[in-house]
Amino acid sequence: MKRLYRHLKRLHGNEDGSPVVEFAFIAPLLALMVIGTIELGMILFATILMESGLRDAARYGITGNEVAGMSRLERIVEIVADRTIGLIDMEVADVQVLVYPGFNRIGDGEDYVDGNDNGAYDAGETFTDENGNGLWDEDIGVAGAGDTGDVVIYRMTYDWNLLTPLAGTVIGSGGIFQLKASIAVRNEPWETET
Numbered sequence: 001m002k003r004l005y006r007h008l009k010r011l012h013g014n015e016d017g018s019p020v021v022e023f024a025f026i027a028p029l030l031a032l033m034v035i036g037t038i039e040l041g042m043i044l045f046a047t048i049l050m051e052s053g054l055r056d057a058a059r060y061g062i063t064g065n066e067v068a069g070m071s072r073l074e075r076i077v078e079i080v081a082d083r084t085i086g087l088i089d090m091e092v093a094d095v096q097v098l099v100y101p102g103f104n105r106i107g108d109g110e111d112y113v114d115g116n117d118n119g120a121y122d123a124g125e126t127f128t129d130e131n132g133n134g135l136w137d138e139d140i141g142v143a144g145a146g147d148t149g150d151v152v153i154y155r156m157t158y159d160w161n162l163l164t165p166l167a168g169t170v171i172g173s174g175g176i177f178q179l180k181a182s183i184a185v186r187n188e189p190w191e192t193e194t
Helices: 002-013 018-061 072-083 165-171
Strands: 094-100 151-161 176-186
Touching: 018 072, 018 151, 018 165, 018 176, 072 094, 165 176
Parallel strands: none
Antiparallel strands: 094 151, 151 176
């Protein structure tokens, strides 16, 4: 027993292996911080690319130009795909191009009479069918790139798969962080062919 006591006392004063043990405790946390920083950088980079792509697509869209063999909407999606340099899978991304009667109406739903006073539209309540589709719509935007002078919003959402499970609990949901970008513009005046 005396021998064990002397051995423990000698180990207690010995600091030779201390940095290695301390690094072993810190290394996982340090690695997680580095990966988290890279993850955050990639999210910010992808979001900037999405915003830049939508801005460039809107620049094209407001002119009314069309590329031979391709609709304006197809060209708009192609521009966004080019600007996101493959980080965004355009097959999975949700790209919306919607026309509104004015900037003040972006995101508005169709007006309705709230018969049961619950603050929400219920089937059977009277509504103003602004886009003429016969259904009440939560958003009055009409799909398309619009005509001359129309207000158009370009929206994009993409579910980014997070690299680290810990980051998913902090900034995402189920390992996914939803990236969003949008831009609203008014189309330039152009002459339409009749």
